[in-house]
Amino acid sequence: MRRMASIAPDPVAAPTSRSAIVRFATGTLLALAVAVVGGYFALRSVAIDEAKRQTRTRVKEDAKLVEAAVTNGLLKGHAHAMRAVDDVVVGRVLDKTIVRVKIWSPAGRVLYSDEQAEIGGHYALDAGQHRLLRHGGAEVEVTDLNRPENALDRQNGKLLEAYTRIRAPSGTPLLFEIYQPFTSVTADARGLLRPLAPPILGAIGLILLVQAPLFWSLMRRLQLSHEQREGLLANAVSSSRRERRRVASYLHDGPVQDLAGLAFSLAPVADGAETRGADREAAVVRNAIDRLRGTVRDLRALLVDLHPPTLAAAGLDAALRDLASPLAARGTKVELRVDGEDRLDADTQALVYRVAQEAVRNVIAYADASAVSVEVDVADSTARLLVVDDGRGFGPETRDQRRAEGHLGLSLVEELAEQAGGSLAVDSREGGGTRVRLVVPLR
Ligand SMILES: Nc1ncnc2c1ncn2[C@@H]1O[C@H](COP(=O)(O)OP(=O)(O)OP(=O)(O)O)[C@@H](O)[C@H]1O
Ligand SMILES: [Mg+2]
Structure with missing residues (x-):
């Protein structure tokens, strides 16, 4: 129905700006979300590495403090030697971020712990710890709370342990170990991230701000060119219709009238010829009249085809x-x-x-x-x-x-x-x- 009612072709649906904006906005937000989440985890791992680095420094500093208080009596388990170490540990090492301090003998015996019950315990040292005792340095790792030596550390939740080598005055190498709650590490990481957040979010906002008018003008231009195309098309259709109407009215007023008039005026000629007995002439003229009428008929049919909008x-x-x-x-x-x-x-x-x-x-x-x-x-x-x-x-x-x-x-x-x-x-x-x-x- 519609197909024939409008001679102009159905207008191609214009790209609606709303759907385009929605698509653009979801695309951008999705990309931003991926960037922000990815960026957060990348930065977090960087921040945790940095926190570990700080812990490594911290264990060395604390080790120096405690080493100064270690006497050879500690190796034998003398109470006064232990007290001297405990004074330093409780007074200067333990705080919110260091929750446990232990000193190990090379044989794997706990010579000192700020948790009394752990002292005297005996556990096998692992390869890394042996290496450290031989060559020095410092190690940081996440504590395996399932190990028996950490039975009493479990109430502190996830822990990070750092150890380094100290020496008794006799020269015996000992393992000095501190434990940090993991929350303080992630808090450190958050602290590192915090100053980064405003510039990053600011930059994202700025990108959006710069992009929005660009996108907007692009949309406008797209719509404009669509409208222009539509206009041109409508124009072409209506001018072709005008042209057809012009041709139709020319045919109707000119040739059709002339030919019809000619056929009409020839009829008496044929009659005259017939009365005169000139049958051949009469037949020729009548034939001409028939053909003229036929042509007029065809032209009228053509007129209807050319210009059906008589309807409108x-x-x-x-x-x-x-x-x-x-x-x-x-x-x-x-x-x-x-x-x-x-x-x-x-x-x-x-x-x-x-x-x-x-x-x-x-x-x-x-x-x-x-x-x-x-x-x-x-x-x-x-x-x-x-x-x-x-x-x-x-x-x-x-x-x-x-x-x-x-x-x-x-x-x-x-x-x-x-x-x-x-x-x-x-x-x-x-x-x-x-x-x-x-x-x-x-x-
Ligand atoms: N009024 C009629 N009188 C006699 N026969 C007719 C009449 N109308 C249709 N027909 C027959 O029916 C057939 C089908 O008509 P239809 O209009 O569907 O197709 P068509 O006229 O042959 O082709 P088209 O319309 O596509 O040019 C015609 O070919 C013709 O044989
Ligand atoms: Mg037909």
Whole structure:
């Protein structure tokens, strides 16, 4: 229905700015989220490495403090030696970030711990610790709380342990170990991240701010060019329509009138020749008159094809009259009746016209009818069109065969009628004329 009502092609849907903006915004936010989350974890691991580095420094500093208080008595478990170490540990080492301090003998015995119950315990040192005792340095690692030596450290949650080598005055190497709660490490990391956050978020905001007007102007330009294209197209369509109308009106006012007048004025010549007994002349002139009339008929049909919008300009009645004019011109009796035209909207009028056009064309082409009636009326909020001829008619197999050969005239208008919520019935039989009936609801 729409297809024929508007001669201009359906406008291509304009890219709606809202959907584009939504797509752009989600894309950007997604990319930002990936960047922020990825960046956070990358920075966090950097910050944790930095915290470990600080812990390594810390263990060395604390080791120096404690080493100064270590006497050879500690190796033998003397109480006063232990107390001297404990004074330093409790007074200067333990704080919020260091929750445990231990000193190990090379054989794996706990010589000192700020947790009394751990002192004297014996555990095998691992390869890393042996290496450290031999070569010095410092190590930091996450504490394995499942190891028996850490049984009493479990209440502190996840821990980071750092150890380094100290020496007793006798020269015996000892392992000095501190434990840090992991939360203080991540707090350190957060502390490192905090100053980085404002510039990063600021930069992201700035990118968005710079991008938004750019995107906006791009959208505007896209829309503008779309509108321009639409305008051009509409212009082209309407100018081609104008051109067709011009050609049609030239044909109608000029050649068609001239040829019709010529045929008319030749008729007496033929009659005169006949009375004079010049039969051959008369036949030639009559033949010329017939051909002139034929040409006028063809031109009129062409006019209807060129400029069907009589429909819009002059209304359905006039358009249908034009449509039937070739039939009348060839001597078929035409009866045309149009009622209630003003109750039909433009689309329905176009549908009625299109169906009548197909039916009348078929009558002209195949029916060889002596009478045709075309009726339009409106009743019970439906519009009805009836085209009846008394021509030769056709059986269903004829139509099927034509359809198979790609002749779809009636089938196409049937489809149009259904699209408009109506129906089309074609009744015909061999030798019994044809009846085409369209019923379509009013809108
Ligand atoms: N009024 C009629 N009188 C006699 N035969 C008709 C009439 N209308 C249609 N027919 C027959 O039905 C066939 C199918 O008609 P239809 O309009 O579907 O296709 P077409 O006219 O052959 O081709 P197209 O319309 O595609 O140019 C026609 O070929 C013709 O044989
Ligand atoms: Mg046809």
